[in-house]
Amino acid sequence: MDTAKIISLILGSSLLTGLMGFLLLKQSEKITSTVKSRLAWKEKACEAMGSIYFQLQRSSLAFERYVKAKTEVERRFIETEVLYKSNEAVNKLILAQGYLIAPELLESTQKLVNHYDAWIEKYHRLRVSSQSEEKFIFVGPDGYPFPKELEQQLADHYLRLWNELYGKST
Numbered sequence: 001m002d003t004a005k006i007i008s009l010i011l012g013s014s015l016l017t018g019l020m021g022f023l024l025l026k027q028s029e030k031i032t033s034t035v036k037s038r039l040a041w042k043e044k045a046c047e048a049m050g051s052i053y054f055q056l057q058r059s060s061l062a063f064e065r066y067v068k069a070k071t072e073v074e075r076r077f078i079e080t081e082v083l084y085k086s087n088e089a090v091n092k093l094i095l096a097q098g099y100l101i102a103p104e105l106l107e108s109t110q111k112l113v114n115h116y117d118a119w120i121e122k123y124h125r126l127r128v129s130s131q132s133e134e135k136f137i138f139v140g141p142d143g144y145p146f147p148k149e150l151e152q153q154l155a156d157h158y159l160r161l162w163n164e165l166y167g168k169s170t
Contacts (some may be wrong), residue, residue, distance in 0.1 A: 041100070042165055048097040051159035052090055056151050059086040066136070079137070084123055091116040108150040118144035135149055 062082035074088045094101070094113055102108050118139040126132035140146060 007166060013042040039165075042161055044097075045100040045102070046158060046161040046165055048093065048100040049154055049161060052093050053154040053158050055086050055090045055093065055152070056154065059083060059090070060151070062086065075136075079123075079126070084120070087116050087119055091120065105150070105153055105157060111145075112150055115139060115146050116142045118142060126151040 059082075062078050066075055066078045066083065069078060091113060093107055098109070119137060122139055122142070126134050126137060128150050
């Protein structure tokens with residue numbers, strides 16, 4: 001074999017190897033980008049689910065304190081400073097980060113938004129506009145029940161995402 005053919009084969013092989021290396025690098029970068037994107041989405045979703053869940057827990061605990069409160073002043077403070085603010089926070093979180101909510105939670109989450117919209121509207125109508133003496137603001141009887149199943153669904157989803165991201169909690 002002459003020297004020119006050998007050099008031609010070596011250059012051809014080198015070019016082919018370089019091209020294959022370049023294509024593999026691009027494919028690897030694409031896969032890495034996809035994995036990073038999915039990881040970022042999971043982190044955001046986990047943060048959103050956790051925030052919504054903990055605000056729901058705050059609201060639930062505040063309601064327990066409200067029921068046990070001995071004076072109207074205590075009840076009004078809990079209603080105004082904790083329940084109202086917590087309900088409004090959950091509503092805002094869902095509306096701002098709803099795109100992160102898992103499809104299987106959408107129906108219950110929409111019911112929760114509807115419940116809180118009705119509760120906040122009634123709160124303003126009874127407490128802010130008219131200073132009504134109605135003891136507690138319930139909107140369930142008005143056709144806007146609290147979707148009780150959502151709390152556990154959110155907790156389960158949040159823990160599943162957290163475990164996928166950071167490993168099993170102890």
